[in-house]
Amino acid sequence: MTTDINDRVLLDIENGVATLTLNRPNALNALDPALAEALSAGLSRCEEDDTIRAVVLRGAGENFMAGGDIKMFAGLLNEPDGPRRGYFERLIHQVHASILIMRRMPKPVVASVRGAAAGFGVSLVLACDLALAADDAVFTLAYCHIGVSPDGGSTFHLPRAVGMKKAMEIALLGDRFSATDAESAGIINRAVTSANLEEETLKLASRLAAGPTLAYGRTKQLLNAALDSSLETQLQAEAERFAASALTKDFAEGVTAFVGKRKPVFTGQ
Known part of the structure; x- marks a missing residue:
């Protein structure tokens, strides 16, 4: 089923993906205001719909996202x-x-990157839980080339993904880098x-949805x-979430399947 959030974002739902x-x-x-509005609306729909168990974010055509609309800026x-201002x-x-929705959404979000990912496009990739890219995709944080500092949470996610020195290099120089370099950097x-x-995106998303x-x-x-988080805070959070998970139907199915030496069939409940 395909739905237009508006003409800027399309939503397709099939088999939990x-x-x-x-x-x-x-x-x-x-990115323009209409796309920004549609993206947050589409992500909210995915967050609220319990039949959706994994989300894929991609770009139409031959590119993921080239960042902000520079002609609009001009x-x-x-x-x-x-x-x-x-x-x-x-x-x-x-x-x-949209970044906050992606972070709090209780289901995995996967980026599928083709062609150019620049500026906010890189921020989106960083905010996703998992990301695949075509081997000829090209990345650049790019903000420095128009004289602005980054947005979209990239200054939060990038140092955590690649380390501070590498993050400084990517942000301050704005050089292009390949999908292979993006993989090596994390x-x-x-x-x-x-x-x-x-095919690989669907395979990964379907695995997550199941x-x-x-x-x-x-x-x-x-x-x-x-x-x-401190270690003590994290240990307490782990205990609470493990115990909550142990009350779910999926936990019962996982344990029963393990004991019975069969593959579990999870329902997301």
């Missing part, structure tokens, strides 16, 4: 400082709503051939909190 497609291919899926250069703060807060999980990207959804959600919470 929701695919959100950024849909401005003629503009390399560059049209604002003659605006007075106050209104211009207010416009960008509102736009970025709207964009950041920005993506795996580079695959371009011809196999869709998994213990509630346990995945609790695992996301634990891992996202880990780098800002």
Whole structure:
């Protein structure tokens, strides 16, 4: 089933996997206010729909996302400082709503990257729980090339993924790097051939959608909190979430299947 959130984002739901497609291919899926609004609406729908057990984020056409719409930015250069500052703060807060939804969503989010991922496109990849990319994909944080600092949570996620010195290099120089480099740095999980990207993405998302959804959600919470938590706090959180998971139907199925030496059939309950 395919639904237009608006003409900027398409939502397709099949077998527990929701695919959100950024849909401005003629503009390399560059971010504008309508796309920002549609993305957060689409992610909210995925978060709230219990039949959705994994989410894929991709771009229409040959590119993932080329960052912000620079032509739109150019049209604002003659605006007075106050209104211009207010416009960008509102736009970025709207964009950041999507990052927060992705982080708290109790189900895995997978980026599927083809072509260019630049600026906020890289921020989106970093915010996803897992990421695959075509081996000819190209990445650049790019913000420095138009004289601005990064947004989209990239200054939070990037140092955690690659370390501070590498994050400084990526952010301050804005150089392009390959999918292989992105994999080595920990920005993506795996580079695959371009011809196999869709197949490998579906295989991964389907595997996640067939998994213990509630346990995945609790695992996301634990891992996202880990780098800002004390050991004592993290141990307590682990105990609480393990105990809560042990009350689920999926736990009973997993234990029963293990004892019976068969593959478990999880229902996400």
